[in-house]
Amino acid sequence: MTDVPTEVAEEPAIEEISEPEPDPNAVQVTLNGSAVTAQKGDLVIAVAEGNGAAVPHFCYHPRMSSVGMCRQCLVEVDTGRGMQLQPSCMITVSPDMKIDTESPTAKRAQEGMIELLLANHPLDCPVCDKGGECPLQDQSYAVGPGESRYVEEKRHYEKPIPISDLVLLDRERCILCDRCxxxxxxxxxxxxxxxxxxxxNTQVMTFPDEPFASYFSGNTVQICPVGALTAEPYRFKARPWDLEQQESTCTTCSVGCRTVVQSSRDELLRYQGVDSDPVNHGWLCDRGRFNFEAVNSEHRLTQPMIRTEAGLIEASWSGAMASASGLIRETLANGGPARIAILGGARGSNEDAFAWGQLADAIDTPYRDAQLGDGLPGELLGLNRATIDEAANASTIVLLGPDLKEELPVLYLRLRDAAEKKRSKIIEFSATDTGLSRYAWKSVRHEPGNQTDAVESAIADADIAAQLASGDVVIVAGRPNLAESSDATVAALQAMLNAAPGAKVLPALRRGNVVGALSLGMAPTGPVGDRGDAIDALTAAAEGKIDLLILVGADPLSDCPDTDLARRALAGARRIISIDTHPSESTKLADVVLAAAAYGEKSGTTTNLEGRVTTLAQKVTVVGTARPDWMIAVELGMSLGDNSFGADHPLADVASVNDVTDAISATAPLFAMVTRQALAGDPNGVMSAQPTALLPAVSVAVAGRNSYDYRLVVNRKLYDGAIGTAMSRSLVNLAPGAAAHVHPLDLDGIGVTEGTEVKLISAKATAVLPVVGNNNVPRGVVWAPFNQPGTGSIEDIIDATAANTDVRIERI
Amino acid sequence: MSHHTNSQGAETHDYIAGFYIGDRPKVVTSRFEYEDSHTLERFLATDGYEGLKKCLTMSPQEMHDEVRNSTVLGRGGAGFPAGVKWGFTPQGVWPRYLVVNGDESEPGTYKDRLLMERDPHQLIEGCLIACYAAGLSQCFLYVRGEMAVAQERIAAALNDAYAAGYIGKNILGTDFSVDIVLHWGAGAYVVGEETALIESLEGERGMPRLKPPFFPAAVGLYGKPTIVNNVETLANLPFVAINGSAAYTAIGTPTSPGTRMVAVSGHVKRPGVYEIVNGSTTFRDIIYGDEFSQGIRDGNDIKAFVPGGGSAPWFVEDQLDIPFEGKEASAAGSMLGSGAIMVMDATTDIPAAAYTLTKFYAHESCGKCTPCREGGTWLMRMLERVIAGHGTDADLDQMREVGQTICPGDMPHASSERLGLEAVPFPYKMTTICFVGPSAWAPLHSALTLFPEEFEARVTKVPKRVSIPVTALSGADA
Amino acid sequence: MSRLSDHNVAIAKEIIGHYPKQKSALIPLVHLSQEQNGYVTKDAMRHIAELVNVTPAEVLGTASFYEMFKFEPVGKYVVNVCTTLSCALLGAGELLHHAEEKLGVKAGGTTADGLITLEPAECQAACTEAPCLQVNYRHKYRVTHDDFDQMVDDLRSGKLESEIPAHGTLGMQRQHIPDDKGVGAVHPDDVVGGPVWIPVAVEPDTEGASK
Structure with a gap:
């Protein structure tokens, strides 16, 4: 399916209005003889389609500007000067307008247009991926002439040509609608x-040797009204009529884009964006769109495994669960709850996180965290939280976080749109250029770690102060640099909130269900200084103070910025239980591995960065004997002896994921409104309530650095070594690879040319990486992408406990 | 070329390549007789920039009124009064721009190039008057790419005029300041359409914008109010400024005052460009008159003529006595367009003549609107086959079908006593944004309508195919 | 290596400075590159993209719309023979055929010595002087077959060097706005209020802004 039905949320009526006021924006028009009420500014095509009069069209798309190019949507319109053929995608309604979409003149024009569009179309429908879900095919059937009268030779082009790693272009099929x-x-x-x-001779093309390397290229395939653009991962995989689909939510990042998950013969084959008005407007990023390949990967964990003297061997579920339960009971008995740590839960569903949170409560461990030292303190979620819509309509958007284009791509699209349409002015604080820098009203570069000073001097600027005072302010806050303490951002955020006390905050934490997991029991519970967060847990493990480390869809070796700490922690923990979908460095070290159900294999709910809860669909059968995380947690919770869930525990007798969803709404106060009934009533989801919290007090002392040192900035690229990318055939090669990027002029200072391997020496360790000249990196800064394939690992030299990481760069 | 010496002692000509001067009122060609008409020196010696000086003694509103009262009609094709067009800019929205349309490319049209090459300062003066009167803060002079000589003459004139203080900051010591920027195209007929011209000037592909919402006067260059005026239109303004609107309207007729530059080409004895008195001169005068084209070559009969550039439906002998006046031409089924008459004598192969024009517009389609992009080329292909003798009568039917998709409803054409046809008045309806698409069909339609026998003689008759409607098939299934 | 030379970059910057938005300079800059190289090279397009802050694809998209831009090398002289109605009525077809014979190339081709590229062309605004042609966009009127032969001989012998610059050069003079004379281009978003010579209270009539 191409044009996934547009579901635009109606604002629910808050209260009964006793006497309806006449709507000043209402416009009365006549559509095919019937009186219809439209809104001022509505396009004729939208009014017609909204009132049951289908108008054939190709170039019109409700989320893009109208171009009136295909001329297919011609209808007759009378604005007082008699009926005239007009492109309905270009004309807005006016009072007393008469619209006829079905007059003989309109029908003749529509039929004529289809004939012309088909003239040069190759009609290779039998071998076209679009066949069966093709607007050109459907509309030819509906309004086209019954025969082809075009006997001339058709246009010929080489077919198809790859225009990127993911998208192929067949110019013969293209009808030049200008959508892509x-x-x-x-x-x-x-x-x-x-x-x-x-x-x-018009055709769609790239510049020679400069492919369509966009993070959003897959959307062009979805909106192409013919089979001109096809996605490499889906080509020739299925016929549309063989696809089954269910609506779901993408959990690749925390934006929570609505999708349909499509499968054939019990195999995931395609995700398509669904137009959710408050969230993604129909768009997806390519990573989210194509990482279904990882679910289908042959490398999936399909059976539980237990470590024996012969290494990890496959086991029965009863055997593996007995081992896992035994390890927990044994540790509780011998060392107590403080010797157990549970990390992860942000990659699953609300139900998964809730069940593991309940298990952590039952165990009563002080160590639990859904983040792996790569986010911000959970109090962030207790600030006055903004929605995506509020951010994308705010007068001022303040960016204090990561490069949104890389980490939360569709949020980037929404904020870019806000700036481009001049609804919002963006003030960005960043150590390096980001995707939004070119759209920012002010893009402030600061020394890594020194964002608080940058914020303080910015708010002292009269222009900026006036802008902040001019309207609503939304601060998008996340972790901008994995090689510096989160304190730097917390302090800067506090400074900005002091200057704009009414500002709302949109958390820019990355993992799919991180907000759900933190809200449902997987946030550290200890006081400041003794939180029991991931870094505390890993540090304790490294010091031999943790006997059992439970990893729920978490791999500290690639998730935690401080790989050295993670490595020492995994070595220091006496026993490890890993619940995961794919093998990782951590599962290799585990004593018990429990194979987990992956995306598309389990249903439930998820919470996006706004706190919006939406549904997840199970579309295919679970691979092997893998189980959903929540089921594992519940079973463990029932088997812990004295620590077991009691009979009145909300999870005591759950039989299905629905029971867990009900248990959440019944017992988690923030989720009281999030009932299954409410979820079923609104595909855009239900907002969870938010807690109230203050940011922890932090003190930031930015140490000076030697003049020959570089200050390190590490953050994520869209494509990295994460499972979803690494296990997807089409995405794995898109990761840029490990490298150290410096300003081109700094290459001379180091005395090397681009591509040479250099030593990066921090106070802690040395890494060897190829060096790249990059104009987006300021002088004196070295930037490296996180968790990248390739030789050399920047993560080795990051110190999770230090305010900043300064490095010396040396030639080898 | 004949040489004279005029009262000022300068050597003059009554013919320069393409242009015959004649003894008629001169509004825009008063300097054409001088060999050095393009220089600032000659311009200043012949009342040059006097119109600007006069204009600067008036208020902008007074100058605007003078232009409105003169009813200078736009010379680009649409024939809309310039003074009224200027008034369409929305109140209080700034900046406003002037874009000069010097992208003359309409087949048969050849007058803006002469005005730019022969008298660039007159055009510059017209631009300045327009900017002053309409509050336009920057002017872009868009010259067709293929006109290298016009570009260098204008560049030189602009440089001289800047140096002499006629353009730029504080013109002639007043607070009137405006830059005129020479811009040049790169070969695309469609850019002559004003919204495509603006796209091109913004560095884009020259694809027309839909009106509404993109009426240039409201949403033009960079989305700001923009006046787009043709070269000849602006060249009229110095005369109006110096002599006043009354002197201007004293020439021509009330609905078509002043003069017009008309190019007469094709099978005439004396092809050339003439500045004619507007509104009253008839096509017969222009084609047969002694001071104009002096009749058909070799004493042949006239077969057809294009009255207003390649886009215009054709006229035949029946329309010779119509005056060169917009409304009368419309009523007779065509338009005056850009002032270009192309004459075909009795020897003309009509399908081949139509082919050159259909090919032109098919080639010049920007590719935006489906009917033009696909339909124009389809028409051209069918016509190619018919001319080559491989066509059938079904092709002629199909041409009309494609034509209907481009121009639904009645298509304008001239009357023909020979065929007993009544005229269908101009204009046509169209399914495209601009007139390039219809222009591929209009000449072919004229040829098919006024000379059907020339097509029928070339095609073979084939039995009609019987088509079974899809609905019948699906009905059988159901 | 066919980026713009330093000399031409200076010219390019002056051209860009004439416009309120830099992308407006795109077409003039592509002309400038064609003047330098005889045709439009990929490197030049990349360079122009840098200069006007767009992607190379945008430069290609715009440039390839316009016929005067050649993306492969052409002759030093490009001869365009008009084939539209007025010229066709007076022998353009025969002239083009004669040109093909004389030059030994089909229309669209370039002579073996690389000197002359022959192209059929659409109306060149010299309809009264049919049949006409252009050599590097400079007109020749009422061209007989003998005239054509003579012209080719003159092009080959170099006799027309001073009159007709090599392909790519259009006007032999360029506009130059002296700093002390020009008003200067202002980005449209930065314009505040109307021009000073327009009285604020009495601006010109607005009769039909909504039309």
């Missing part, structure tokens, strides 16, 4: 595909 090129320009801001040539 408009998307690249207006929505993604990646003007890498354009029309070239003119007239009958």
């Amino acid at each position: 090129t408009r998307f690249a320009d207006e929505v993604a801001g990646d003007k890498l595909i354009v029309f070239t040539e003119r007239g009958n």
Whole structure:
């Protein structure tokens, strides 16, 4: 399916209005003889389609500007000067307008247009992926002429040509509707595909040797009204009529884009974006769209495993669960709850996180965390929280976090749109250039770790102060640099909140269900200084103070910025239980491995960064004997002897995931409104309530650095070594690879040329990486992408406990 | 070329390549007789920039009124009064721009190039008057790419005029300041359409914008109010400024005052560009008159003529006595367009003549609107086959079908006593944004309508195919 | 290596400075690159993209719309023979055929010595002087077959060097706005209020802004 039905949320009526006021924006028009009420500014095509009069169209797309290019949507319109054929995608309603979408004149025009569009179309429908879900095919059937009268030779082009690693272009099929090129320009801001040539020779092309390397390229395939653009991961995999689908939510990051998950013969084959008005407007990033390949990966963990003298061997579930339960009971008996740590839970569902949180409560461990030292303190969620819509409509958007284009791509699209449409001014604080820098009203570069000073001097600026005072302010806050303490950002955020006390905060934490997990029991519970967060837990483990480390969809060796700490922790923990979908460095070290159900294999709910709860669909059968995380937690919770869930425990007798969802709404106060009934009533989801909290007090002392030192900035690229990317055939090669990036002029200072391997020496360790000249990196800063394939590991030299990481760069 | 010496002692000509001067009122060609008409020196010696000086003694509103009262009609094709067009800019929205349309490319049209090459300062003066009167803060002079000589003459004129203080900051010591920037195209007929011209000037592909919402006067260059005026239109303004609107309207007719530059080409004895008195001169005068084209070559009969540039439906002998006046031409089924008459004598192969124009517009389609992009080329292909003798009568039917998709409803054409046809008045309806698409069909439609026998003689008759409607098939299934 | 030379970068910057938005300079800059190299190279397009702050794809998208831009090398002289109605009525077809014979190339081709590229062309605004042609966009009127032969001989012998610059160069003079004379281009978003010579209270009539 291509145009996934547009579901635009109606604002629920808050209260009964006793006497309805006449709507000043209402416009009365006549549509095919019937009186219809439209809104001022509505396009004729939208009014017609909204009132049951289908108008054939190709170039019109409700989320992009109208171009009136295909001329297919011609209808007759009378604005007082008689009926005239008009493109309904370009004309807005006016009072007393008469619209006829079905007059003989309109029908003749629509039929004529289809004939012309088909003239040069190859009609290779039998071998076209789009066949069966093709708007051109469907509309030809509905309004086209019954025969082809075009006997001339058709246009010929080489077919298909790859325009990127993920998308192929067949120019013979293209009907030149300008959707993909408009998307690249207006929505993604990646003007890498354009029309070239003119007239009958017009075609969509890239610049030679400069592919359509957009993080959003898959959307062009979805909105293409013919089979001109096809996605490499889906080509020739299925016929549309064989696909089954269910609506779900993408959990690749925490934006929570609505999707449909499609499968054939019990195999995931495609995700398509669904237009959720408050969230993703129909768009997906390519990582989210194509990482279904990881679910289908042959490397999946399909059976539980237990470590024996012969290493990890496959085991029965009863045997593995007995081992896991035994390890927990044994540790509780011998060392007490403080010798157990549970990390993870942000990659699953609310039900998974809730069950593991309940298990952590039953065990009563002080060590639990859904973040792996790569986020911000959980109090962030207790600040006055903004929605995505509030951010994308705020007068001022303040960015104090990571590069959103890399970490939360569709949020990037929404904020870019806010700036491009001049609804919002963006003030960005960042150590390096980001995807939004070019759209920012002010993009403030600061010394890594010194964002608080940058904020203080910015708010002293009269222009900025005036801007902040001019309207609503939303601060997007996340972890900008994995090589510095989160304190730097917390302090800067506090400074900004002091300057703009009414500001709302949108948390920019990355993992799919991190907000759900932190809200449902997987946040550390200890006081400041003794929190029991992931870094505390790993430090304790490294010091031999943890006997059992339970990893719930977490791999400290690739999730925690301080790999050295993670390595020592895994070595220091006496026993490890890993619950995961794919083998990782951590599962290799585990004593018990429990194979987990993956995305698309389990249903439930998830919570996005706004606190919006939406549904997840199970579309395919679980691989092997893998089980959902919640089921594992519940079973363990029932087997812990004195620590077991009691008979009146909300999870005591759950039989299905629905029971867990009900248990959440019944017992988690923030989720009281999130009932299954409420979820079923609104595909855009239900907002969870938010706690109230204050940011922890932090003191930030930014140490000076030697003039020959570089200060390290490490953050994520969209494609990295994470399982979803690494296990997806089509995505794995898109990771840019490990490297140290410095300003091109600094290459001279180091005395090397691009591509040479250099030593990066921190107070802690040395890493060897190829060096790259990069204009987006300021002088004196070295930037490295996190968790990248390749030789050398920047994570080795990060110190999780230090305020900053300074490095010396040496030639080898 | 004949040489004279005029009262000022300068050598003058009554013919320069393409242009015949004649003894008629001169509004825009008063300097054409001089070899050095493009220089600032000659311009200043012949009342140059006097119109600007006069204009600067008036208020902008007074100058605007003068232009409105003169009813200078736009010379680009649409024939809309310039003074009224200027008034369409929305109140209080700034900046406003002037874009000069010097992208003359309409087949048969050849007058803006002469005005730019022969008298660039007159055009510059017209631009300055327009900017002053309409509050336009920057002017872009868009010259067709293929006109290298016009570009260098204008560049030189602009440089001289800047140096002499006629353009730029504080013109002639007043607070009137405006830059004129020479811009040049790169070969695309469609850019002559004003919204495509603006796209091109913004560095984009020259694809027209839909009106509404993109009426340039409201949403033009960079989304700001923009006046787009044709070269000849602006070249009229110095005369109006110096002599006043009354002197201007004294020439021509009330609905078509002043003069017009008209190019007469094709099978005439004396092809050339003429500045004619507007509104009253008839096509017969222009084609047969002694001071104009002096009749058909070799004493042949006239077969057809294009009255207003390649886009215009054709006229035949029946329309010779219509005056060169917009409303009368419309009523007779065509338009005056850009002032270009192309004459075909009795020897003309009509399908081949139509083909050159259909090919032109198919080639020049920008590719935006489906009917033009696909339909224009389809028409051209069918016509190619018919001319080559491989066509059938079904092709002629199909041409009309494609034509209907481009121009639904009645298509304008001239009357023909020979065929007993009544005229269908101009304009046509169209399914495209601009007129390039219809222009591929209009000449072919004229040829098919006024000379059907020339097509029928070339095609073979084939039995009609019987098509079974899809609905019948699906009905059988159901 | 066919980026713009330092000399031409200076010219490019002056051209860019004439416009309120830099992308407006795109077409003039592609002309400038064609003047330098005889055709439009990929490197030049990349360089222009840098200069006007767009992607190379955008430069290609715009440039390839316009016929005067050649993306492969052409002859030093590009001869365009008009084939539209007025010229066709007076022998353009025969002239083009004659040109093909004389030059030994089909229309669209370039002579073996690389000197002359022959192209059929659409209306060149010299309809009264049919049949006409252009050599590097400079007109020749009422061209007989003998005229054509003579012109080719003159091009080959170098006799027309001073009159007709090599392909890519259009006007032989360039506009230059002296700093002390020009008003200067202002980004449209930065314009505040109307021009000073327009009285604030009495601005020109607005009769139909909504039309």
